[in-house]
Amino acid sequence: MLEVEGLKKKFKTNVAVNEVNLYLDKGESVGLLGPNGAGKSTTISMISTLIKPTAGKVRYQGKNILKDPNSIRPILGVVPQEIALYELLSAYENVKFFGKIYGLKGKQLEQKIDQVLELVGLQDRKKDLVKTYSGGMKRRINIAVALLHEPEILIMDEPTVGIDPQSRSYILDMVRKLNQEKGMTVLYTSHYMEEVERLCDRVYIMDHGQIIASGTKEELKSILSSEETVLIEVDQTSSAMLDALNELTAIQQVTEAPKGYKLIVSKGANVLADVFSLAETMDIKITSAHVEVPTLEDVFLHLTGRKLRD
Amino acid sequence: MWNIIKKDLLIIARDRAELLVLLLMPFILISILGFALGGLISGNQTMPDINVALVEEDQSETGFADFTAHLQTLELPEGAVEELEASVTLIDPIEMVKELFENPEVSDAIEIFEMNRAEAEEALAEDEVAAMVTIPSGYTFATLEKMFLETGDGSELELLIQDFGQVRANVIKNMLESFVTSINLEMALAEVTEGESSQSSNDRGVLGDSEYLSTREPVTAFQYYTIGMAVMFALYVAGTISSNATLEKETKVFDRLMLTGQSPLNYLTGKMISTIFISVIQLGILFSLSTVIFQTFAGESFFFWLGVGFIIFVFSLSIGAIAALLTSISLRYNSYSVSGVFSGGVVTIFAFLGGSFTQVEQISPIIRVLGNWTPNGASMTLYMQLLQGVGWNSMSQIVIRLLGTTVLLFILAIGLFPKRRSV
Numbered sequence: 001m002l003e004v005e006g007l008k009k010k011f012k013t014n015v016a017v018n019e020v021n022l023y024l025d026k027g028e029s030v031g032l033l034g035p036n037g038a039g040k041s042t043t044i045s046m047i048s049t050l051i052k053p054t055a056g057k058v059r060y061q062g063k064n065i066l067k068d069p070n071s072i073r074p075i076l077g078v079v080p081q082e083i084a085l086y087e088l089l090s091a092y093e094n095v096k097f098f099g100k101i102y103g104l105k106g107k108q109l110e111q112k113i114d115q116v117l118e119l120v121g122l123q124d125r126k127k128d129l130v131k132t133y134s135g136g137m138k139r140r141i142n143i144a145v146a147l148l149h150e151p152e153i154l155i156m157d158e159p160t161v162g163i164d165p166q167s168r169s170y171i172l173d174m175v176r177k178l179n180q181e182k183g184m185t186v187l188y189t190s191h192y193m194e195e196v197e198r199l200c201d202r203v204y205i206m207d208h209g210q211i212i213a214s215g216t217k218e219e220l221k222s223i224l225s226s227e228e229t230v231l232i233e234v235d236q237t238s239s240a241m242l243d244a245l246n247e248l249t250a251i252q253q254v255t256e257a258p259k260g261y262k263l264i265v266s267k268g269a270n271v272l273a274d275v276f277s278l279a280e281t282m283d284i285k286i287t288s289a290h291v292e293v294p295t296l297e298d299v300f301l302h303l304t305g306r307k308l309r310d
Numbered sequence: 311m312w313n314i315i316k317k318d319l320l321i322i323a324r325d326r327a328e329l330l331v332l333l334l335m336p337f338i339l340i341s342i343l344g345f346a347l348g349g350l351i352s353g354n355q356t357m358p359d360i361n362v363a364l365v366e367e368d369q370s371e372t373g374f375a376d377f378t379a380h381l382q383t384l385e386l387p388e389g390a391v392e393e394l395e396a397s398v399t400l401i402d403p404i405e406m407v408k409e410l411f412e413n414p415e416v417s418d419a420i421e422i423f424e425m426n427r428a429e430a431e432e433a434l435a436e437d438e439v440a441a442m443v444t445i446p447s448g449y450t451f452a453t454l455e456k457m458f459l460e461t462g463d464g465s466e467l468e469l470l471i472q473d474f475g476q477v478r479a480n481v482i483k484n485m486l487e488s489f490v491t492s493i494n495l496e497m498a499l500a501e502v503t504e505g506e507s508s509q510s511s512n513d514r515g516v517l518g519d520s521e522y523l524s525t526r527e528p529v530t531a532f533q534y535y536t537i538g539m540a541v542m543f544a545l546y547v548a549g550t551i552s553s554n555a556t557l558e559k560e561t562k563v564f565d566r567l568m569l570t571g572q573s574p575l576n577y578l579t580g581k582m583i584s585t586i587f588i589s590v591i592q593l594g595i596l597f598s599l600s601t602v603i604f605q606t607f608a609g610e611s612f613f614f615w616l617g618v619g620f621i622i623f624v625f626s627l628s629i630g631a632i633a634a635l636l637t638s639i640s641l642r643y644n645s646y647s648v649s650g651v652f653s654g655g656v657v658t659i660f661a662f663l664g665g666s667f668t669q670v671e672q673i674s675p676i677i678r679v680l681g682n683w684t685p686n687g688a689s690m691t692l693y694m695q696l697l698q699g700v701g702w703n704s705m706s707q708i709v710i711r712l713l714g715t716t717v718l719l720f721i722l723a724i725g726l727f728p729k730r731r732s733v
Contacts, residue, residue, distance in 0.1 A: 050565050073569050080562035086317065088324040093317075100313045101570045129324070145566065 001026045001185060002047070002153060007056035009042050016042045018209045020056070024153065024187055029179040031200030032189040033296060039209035040189040041081060044155050047187070048078045077151030081158045083138045084145070087131035091122055091141045094130060095148065102149045116144040119174065136167025143171065147178070153185045154178060160195060168195075175199055193297040203296065207304050221294050223302060227252065228267050229292040232275060233260035235285040244278050255301070259287075264302065311580055318584035319591075321554065328550055332592050336543040340600055343539070344532035360420045362482060363430035364411070365444040370404050373450020380455070394458055403453035404445055407467065410489050420482070434470060435704045437678055437691065441482045444468035471698060529697055533607065536600040537693045538666035540593050541625065541686035545660060547589045548629050549653030551581055552636030556646050564641070574727050578634050582720065585633035589626035597622075617696045621689055624712050628685035631719035638726040660684045688712050 007020040017039040024030050032040050045051040047058055049069035057064050058072075065072040085094050095116060099109045117123045120140035130138060139159055146154065156175065160168045176199055178184040190196050196203055203220055205213040213220055234241070237260065245254045245261060250271045253264040265271050272289060279286050292298075322328055377398060381391050411422045423439065430442045445467060452465035469486055558564040567577060597618060600606040607614070632652075640648045661667060663680050664687030681687030688708050695705050 045565075048565075048569065050568065070571055073571055076569060078566070078569055080565065082560070082562045084562040084566045086321060086563070088321045089317065093320070097313060097317050098566065098570070101567060101572060103570075 001061065003057075003059045004043075004047060005057045005059070007043065007046055007058065008054045009039075009046060009051065010054045016209050017046070017053075020206075020209075020211055022204050022211065022214070024185055026152075026185055027179070027183045028202065029175075029186040029188065029200045031196035031203040032187065032206060033191070033193065033196045033203055033300070034189075034206035035191050035300075038191075038206045040191075040206055041157050042209075043206070044078075044157055044187065044189060048076055048155055049073060050078075074149065075152040077146035077149070077154045079143050079146045079154070079156040079159050081161060083130075083142050085130050085138065085141060088129060090127050090129050091117065091133070091144075092126040094141060095126075095144055098145045099148050104148065112148050116147050119147065120144040121170065134164070134167070136163040136170070139163055139167065139171060140174075143174070151184070153187065155187045157189050158191070159188075160190070160192065172198055193295060193300070197296055205296070205300055205303065207300075212303050213299065217296065220296060220299050223299055227264050227294070227302070229294055229298050230263040230265055230271065231257060231260065231288075231290055231292055232263065232286055233257075233288040234279065235287055237261070238282070238284070241279070241282055241284055244282065245275070248274055248278070250274065253301070264298070311576070311583065314577075314580035315584045315587055318551070318554070318581075319587060322550070322588055331546055332543060332550070332588075333595060336539040336596055337599060339539045340532065340535050340596070341604075343535040344530075344604060344606075347531050347535070360441070360482065361433075361439040362411070362420055362422055363425045363433050363439040363442045364408070364422050365425060365427050365430045365442060366404065367427065367447045368404060368445050368449040370402050370450050373403070373448070373454065374398060376451045377454045377458075380451070384459075397458065398454055401454070401457070403450050403465065407443075407445060407489070410485070420485075431704055432707070434700075435707045437682060438675075440471070442468075442470040443482075443486070444470070470700070529694060530606070532600065532604045533697060536597065536604075536606050537690055538661075538664075540596040541664060541689050541693075542657065542661035542666040543596075544589045544593055544625065544629050545632070545657045545686055546653055547585055547592060548633035548636055549649045549657065551585045551588070551633040552640050552652070553646060553649040555581060555637040556640040556644075556649065559641050559644060575724065578637065578723060578727055581637050582630040582634040582723075586626045586630040589629040590622055593622045593626065614696065618693070621692045621696065624692075624709055625685060625689035628689075628712055628716045628719070631716040631723065632685065634723035635719050635726070638723040638728075642726055642728045660686050663687055664690050666690065682708070683711075685712060685715060688715075 002024040004020060004022045007017055008015070009017040020039075020043055022030070022032075032043065034040050042051065046053045046056075049058075049065060049072060053066065058066055060072045060075075063071065086097070089097065092113065095113050096109065099112055104112055114123070117126050120143060122137060122140055122144070125133070125137065130141060133141070143156070143159060146156075154175075159175075160171055163171075172195060175186060175188065179186045179199070186199070188196065188199055197217060200217070202216050203214065204211050205220070213223065237256065242254060242256065242261065245251055245263065248271065250269040251263050251265050255262045263271065263275075275289070276286060322332075378395055381394055384391075386394075408422075411417065411420060423433070425433065427444070430439070430444075433439045434442050446465075449465045449467070452462055455462040456464040467486060467490075469482065471482065555564070558567070564577075568574075597607065601608055607618075636649055636652055640646070663677055664684045665678070665681055666686065682691055688711060692705055692708055692712075695708075
């Protein structure tokens with residue numbers, strides 16, 4: 001449905017996006033996962049035809065849309081990371097304003113306004129000015145505006161940044177519903193691994209402007225199939241212990257975790273005995289130890305040596 | 311388009327800080343300056359240098375010849391015609407007017423420039439001269455007829471005043487009145503001393519009068535500062551709209567609008583029209599409020615208000631074009647600093663040049679000329695001319711210039727507007 005080929009964006013000397021290739025099939029929910037500054041927003045701005053790429057192509061049904069942006073704009077719903085609303089207008093006024101700009105009129109407009117406000121759960125607060133809303137409510141109206149014209153492809157740029165867990169959960173459920181019940185194709189960017197894991201069928205992992213891995217969640221996790229993540233909790237952490245763990249040959253990678261350490265070890269390697277022995281010699285008490293199922297976060301850590309939120 | 315305008319109006323109406331700047335601040339300043347500087351505007355100022363255009367539409371020779379010919383048609387006693395012809399050669403009414411301006415005391419303050427009517431009107435419109443004194447065709451004949459034959463309506467000098475305050479207008483007006491009075495008095499005394507008449511000087515036909523084409527009362531401090539503050543604060547509308555556009559860009563509302571298929575030109579035109587609407591409403595409120603509370607323009611005719619409305623519209627067009635230009639530059643460079651510099655600095659400079667704070671012609675004629683090239687300065691001149699009753703012919707040049715500037719600024723705004731997708 002939508003293919004991106006060799007997409008590149010250079011700002012003066014800084015290459016923000018380099019050789020990005022990705023595709024979206026109809027009805028898919030695809031995640032673009034990466035830390036802040038990875039180039040996710042620039043990539044989706046180019047896909048949305050808002051920024052002209054330095055090089056590369058974006059094809060919609062085989063046709064290069066960069067030559068004719070208006071051919072794709074009517075089927076795109078873009079939810080920017082920013083609250084792209086007028087704070088001094090009410091939710092209803094905002095939605096109505098953009099609805100009219102989209103060319104909706106009369107009863108059809110009113111029906112669409114009701115539908116999207118119902119969907120984002122803000123019917124009862126629709127007359128209130130947006131500036132009086134909580135962060136989560138603003139984010140929901142931000143999404144509502146992008147849904148007014150019933151787009152085929154919904155592009156969401158970190159739509160849950162800075163909001164409370166309830167609002168986040170509401171938004172994630174809503175996106176899932178749009179994808180699964182209404183068949184909307186979704187491109188969802190985030191640096192929250194758990195959101196992408198929850199929502200997306202396929203994932204692209206991006207770092208430093210490049211796609212470093214892609215595939216279904218299972219495919220990505222299989223990158224770690226030769227490794228296991230062991231989480232140990234201790235009564236006291238120390239840099240000496242961290243250094244000592246790094247010295248153990250069976251351990252491939254060590255990072256600090258809350259109350260302890262996260263170890264990536266070769267699958268089947270028995271490191272626990274060594275770790276317990278090391279703790280004893282350093283007079284550190286191990287309070288718990290367990291082997292974790294790998295996450296996309298672990299995949300990212302494995303690929304980049306950094307956490308998603310570093 | 312109306313959707314965008316309605317949205318902009320709603321946002322401004324709900325922004326208390328903006329309303330404070332656009333409506334309350336100018337009104338407070340009108341009140342303060344109107345009360346505090348009323349005396350200063352009304353007089354007691356240093357007399358400025360005054361340039362006056364002298365338009366001579368009559369010729370002494372023709373006047374004398376017509377008068378001599380006229381004498382021949384009258385049934386006068388024998389020898390009277392010869393005596394009158396001899397007397398007439400001693401008086402040249404046109405020269406008497408010129409001598410008035412050549413008087414050393416007068417010439418220190420007033421400089422005379424002889425021009426034809428078209429040149430004088432242009433100079434008056436450009437504010438190169440403060441007044442235009444016209445010696446109309448038939449002046450010599452009418453003066454001599456009244457002076458020697460006591461027939462006819464007498465002669466009239468035409469005075470067209472172009473002045474904001476009272477000082478320059480009063481100097482020229484008083485001077486011409488004194489001139490006419492002294493001539494009349496001399497004539498009356500001459501007759502009394504010759505004992506030829508027992509009539510009082512009041513009963514005698516006077517030489518004539520000076521006709522004031524600008525017959526209106528001088529501009530009051532409230533009128534001056536209502537206009538001055540209104541045109542100054544209207545400039546802030548342009549800054550506000552461009553600042554809002556930058557916010558739209560920053561919050562990606564602009565992107566959202568572009569994604570709906572809006573053309574950049576449509577967006578820019580929407581911004582311009584919103585500015586025009588807001589500016590018209592703002593100026594309308596300020597003029598009305600000042601009139602209701604301070605009686606600033608109370609009692610003015612329907613045509614005066616029609617003129618005010620017209621100038622508001624033309625001026626608002628130029629404010630709209632400024633807003634479009636500022637919006638283009640702000641979006642191009644993705645910065646609030648453009649509207650910040652405009653509102654924080656350029657408005658003040660424009661307001662000073664345009665005469666919003668004081669009558670700048672008293673400081674330097676160059677400043678006045680520069681000020682007339684600013685939209686607010688040009689509009690202020692138009693309002694003052696309207697108040698002084700100056701005809702539309704004289705005002706049309708400034709209107710055309712203002713409209714020309716508007717078109718130029720909008721074209722520039724379109725040229726500078728960032729191209730789609732490279733934003």
